[in-house]
Amino acid sequence: MNQESASLAIEHEADIVRIRPLNVNAVQLTLLAPRLAETAQPGQFVNVRTPYMLRRPIGIMDADPASGQIDLGIRMVGKGTEWLAGRKIGETLSLLGPLGHGFDLSGWKRVITVGGGTGVFPLYFVQQACRRQKIDAIAVCGYPSKQDSILTEEYASCGCQVLFASDAGDMDIAGHAAWALEHLLTDLEPEPETVIMSCGPKVMMQSVAELARRYNLACQVSLEERMACGIGVCLVCTCKTRDSRGQEQMSRCCSEGPVFAAEDVIW
C-alpha cells in the first residue's frame, strides 16, 4: 500500500486534551502530539503503552497538523482499552507511531469507505482526507444496532454521502455493512476511478472484497491481527498474502500492512 505512509516509528509523550464519550463502550481521546499530527496518514496506527504487558495498537482516527492534535477512538474490550478509556484530561500517554502502511488515496476520483464496528474510526480519517483533498467520497458504516453506533453525527457532517446499516434494522439499511455496500453499488453512477477502502470484522471485509471483484472496483482492506511490537520485529502479526507473481507469502500486518490490496489477501 502507500509507501509514503511508512515512516520511522517515534515515541511521543502526548497529553490528553479532550475526552468524549461516544457510546457506553467507546470514547474519543484527543491528544497533543504535533510531530505525529504532522506525519500521520489515514490507515496508520499508534502502539499505546498501558500498565499491562504489550502496547495496544489503535488506529489514528484523525490528525490535524494545524492544532498538533490527533484523535483516537477506543472501544473497551479488555483491560488495556478499559484503562485507556478511563484516563483523565491532562494525563500523558506514550504513543509509538505513526506505524504501518496506510490507505493509498492518490489518483482516485471517488472513495467508498466501508467500516464495521471500530473500523469506522480509522476510516473517519480517510473521509477527512478526502474532504481536504476534494475527492468525491461515500461512507458506509455498519453496527450491530443504533445503540452501538459511533461517529454517526461526525460522518453525517463530513460532506460525504453516508449510509448507515445495522444488524438490528434500526438504521438506514437492515444488515451488515457489506450488504449496504451491495445496495449502494447497484444504483451507483459508474466512475472507473473508484476505490473501496474497508476496515472492520474480517468476514465483512471478505464480503466487501468479493463485491469489489464482482463490480471490477479496486479495494484496499485494513487487517486487524493481534500485535505485540508493532514494528515488524516479533512476527506475532503475520498473515497470508500473495506476492506480485501470485505466490503465497507471509506478511507482517504491522509493517507491511495493516492496509493491503484486497486481491493480495489470502482470507
Ligand SMILES: Cc1cc2nc3c(=O)[nH]c(=O)nc-3n(C[C@H](O)[C@H](O)[C@H](O)COP(=O)(O)OP(=O)(O)OC[C@H]3O[C@@H](n4cnc5c(N)ncnc54)[C@H](O)[C@@H]3O)c2cc1C
Ligand atoms: C492496526 C489496528 C488498529 C486498531 N484500531 C483500533 C481502534 O481504532 N480502536 C479500538 O478500539 N481498537 C482498535 N484495535 C483493536 C485493539 O488493538 C484491541 O481491541 C486491543 O488491543 C485490545 O486490548 P485489551 O487489553 O483491551 O484487550 P485484551 O483482550 O485483554 O488484549 C490482550 C492482548 O491482545 C492484543 N489484542 C487483543 N485484541 C486485539 C486486536 N483486535 N487486535 C490487535 N491486538 C489485539 C492486545 O494488544 C493485548 O496484547 C486495532 C487493532 C489493530 C491491529
Ligand code: FES
Ligand atoms: S507486531 Fe511484531 S512483527 Fe508485527
